[in-house]
Amino acid sequence: MPGDTGHGAIRGRTPGPEVVPVTPERERRELDAAIRRVVQRNACIGCGLCTQLDTSLRLELDADGFLRPHRSDAPGVVAPDARRQFERSCPGCRVDAARPRGSRRDATMGSSFGVWEAWASDEVVRRRGSSGGALTALHGWLLDQGRASAIAAASVGREPRRTVPVTILSKEDALAAAGSRYAPVGVLADPALASCDAITGKPCEISAIRSLGSTARSDGPAHPGDAGGPLLLSFFCAGTPSQRATDDLLARLGVGADERVDDLWYRGRGWPGRFTVRADGRDGSLSYEESWGEVLGRATNWRCKVCADGVGESADVVAADFWRIDDRGYPVFTEGPGSSALIARTRRGLEAVLAAQAAGAIVLRPITMSALANVQPLQRNRRTTLFGRLMGSRLAGVPGPRYRGFRLWALALRHPRQNLRAARGTRARLRRAAAPTTGSAP
Numbered sequence: 001m002p003g004d005t006g007h008g009a010i011r012g013r014t015p016g017p018e019v020v021p022v023t024p025e026r027e028r029r030e031l032d033a034a035i036r037r038v039v040q041r042n043a044c045i046g047c048g049l050c051t052q053l054d055t056s057l058r059l060e061l062d063a064d065g066f067l068r069p070h071r072s073d074a075p076g077v078v079a080p081d082a083r084r085q086f087e088r089s090c091p092g093c094r095v096d097a098a099r100p101r102g103s104r105r106d107a108t109m110g111s112s113f114g115v116w117e118a119w120a121s122d123e124v125v126r127r128r129g130s131s132g133g134a135l136t137a138l139h140g141w142l143l144d145q146g147r148a149s150a151i152a153a154a155s156v157g158r159e160p161r162r163t164v165p166v167t168i169l170s171k172e173d174a175l176a177a178a179g180s181r182y183a184p185v186g187v188l189a190d191p192a193l194a195s196c197d198a199i200t201g202k203p204c205e206i207s208a209i210r211s212l213g214s215t216a217r218s219d220g221p222a223h224p225g226d227a228g229g230p231l232l233l234s235f236f237c238a239g240t241p242s243q244r245a246t247d248d249l250l251a252r253l254g255v256g257a258d259e260r261v262d263d264l265w266y267r268g269r270g271w272p273g274r275f276t277v278r279a280d281g282r283d284g285s286l287s288y289e290e291s292w293g294e295v296l297g298r299a300t301n302w303r304c305k306v307c308a309d310g311v312g313e314s315a316d317v318v319a320a321d322f323w324r325i326d327d328r329g330y331p332v333f334t335e336g337p338g339s340s341a342l343i344a345r346t347r348r349g350l351e352a353v354l355a356a357q358a359a360g361a362i363v364l365r366p367i368t369m370s371a372l373a374n375v376q377p378l379q380r381n382r383r384t385t386l387f388g389r390l391m392g393s394r395l396a397g398v399p400g401p402r403y404r405g406f407r408l409w410a411l412a413l414r415h416p417r418q419n420l421r422a423a424r425g426t427r428a429r430l431r432r433a434a435a436p437t438t439g440s441a442p
Ligand SMILES: Cc1cc2nc3c(=O)[nH]c(=O)nc-3n(C[C@H](O)[C@H](O)[C@H](O)COP(=O)(O)OP(=O)(O)OC[C@H]3O[C@@H](n4cnc5c(N)ncnc54)[C@H](O)[C@@H]3O)c2cc1C
Pocket: 128, 129, 130, 131, 132, 133, 134, 135, 136, 137, 153, 154, 155, 163, 177, 178, 179, 180, 181, 182, 183, 184, 185, 187, 200, 201, 202, 235, 236, 237, 238, 239, 240, 241, 268, 319, 320, 321, 322, 340, 341, 376, 378, 379
C-alpha cells in the first residue's frame, strides 16, 4: 500500500535505494521494537527523530521528567524503511563523527574550517542571547537575506514552565527564542520541520537529522551538509536536565506547583544571566552557579553522561560559551557582555559565518581551537574519559550508543589512569542503581 507510507522528513531528500517491501503494520511493529530497545537501555534523549519516521508517535514526559516517544491514537504515516533509518540515525543507537575533507581536526573539539570568538552586533540581541547572541544574530541574518524562510528551534512554551519546539519566521521570533532552555524539548518533533531551511538544535538532534538526510540519499556525498538540505546550527551541550529540575528551582523560589507562571528563562539577558521566573507580577531569580551548578547540571539524562558529541560535530556552525577562566582553568561566571565561540564545521558553515560578518550581523575575532578547549573543561574531560565510562557501562550490562570516528580509544591510550577510574566508577554507580532504565516505549 504505497499510499500509506511515504513520508519525507527533510526537504530536498531523495528516496533511498533499498525500500523494503513490508506492510506499514510490520514496519511500525519493527520500529516500535527498535525504539523500545533504545528506551530500555536508557539511551533515548527525546530528540523527536522517530516522530519524523512515524507521524503517529509523540514525545511525552515520563515519570523522571524526560521526553520519550509514545504511540498516539492519531492516524499517521510510517516511512517505508523506518526501522532501518531509525537504527542508523537515532542518537541512542549511533553517532558518527564528521570529518569533512579539508577541515582541521582537534581530538576533543572536533573538525573545523574556522573558529572565532563572536557576538551579535546588535546590543539587544547580544544581551538577550545565552552567551553572545551569535545564533540569534545568524537566525535574523538568514531570514533577512532570504537564505531561510523558516528556522526550527526551541523556546518557552505557552505554559512557561515548559520548553517547546518553535518555528522562527521573523527577527522578532528569533529574539523571542534567544537563550538556552535547560529542559527537555525535542526540536525534531516539530511538525513543521520538513518546511524549515535551517535547524538549530542540540548536538544529538543535529547528528540525528544529518544522518537521516544521508541514510535517505542514494547518491549523497560523504558529508551531505555541503550539498544542500537545511543549514544545521548547534551549540555545545553538557546535557539535558530533567523537567523536574525546573520544578525544583521553582520550589526554591517559592513558586508552588499550581501557581501560574507568566514567564521563565534559564539565562541570557546578561552573561551568563540568571534563572528567572516571573509569577504574580514579581521576578524571582537564581545565579547561574545556583541554577546550573547546584540543580540543573546534576539532573541530566543518563544518555548525556555518555555522550561523545557534546560539541556538535554534525552541525554546519556550532556556538559555545567563550568563558573567561580563573588561574586554575575553571570558568568564572561574573556578569559581563556576552561572548560566544563560533566554529564553522563545513565549508558551507564557513561561507555563512563570513557572509554574516560581512553583512554586519556578527562580530568575529579569530581564536585557536586550543583556546576554546581551555575554557571548556567539561567537554574536554567528558570526551577524554568517555572510553572508560562506556566500558564501565557495558560491564554493568548497559551498552551505550555506537560512536564511530571519534577515536575515543586514542584519547584513552593517552589518559589511561583517568579512563580506568572512569570505568570503575561508572560500573559501580550503575550496579548500585541496579539499572538506570526508566520510562516506557510505544
Ligand atoms: C541543554 C544545554 C546545555 C548546554 N551546555 C553547554 C556547554 O556545556 N558548554 C557551552 O559552551 N555551551 C553550552 N550550552 C550552550 C550555551 O548555553 C549557548 O546556547 C551557546 O553559547 C550559544 O549562545 P548564543 O548566545 O550564541 O545563542 P542564542 O542566541 O541565545 O541562541 C540559542 C538558540 O538555541 C536554541 N535552544 C535553546 N535551548 C534549546 C534546547 N534545549 N534545545 C534546542 N535548542 C535550544 C534557541 O531556540 C536559540 O535559537 C548549552 C545549551 C543547552 C540548551
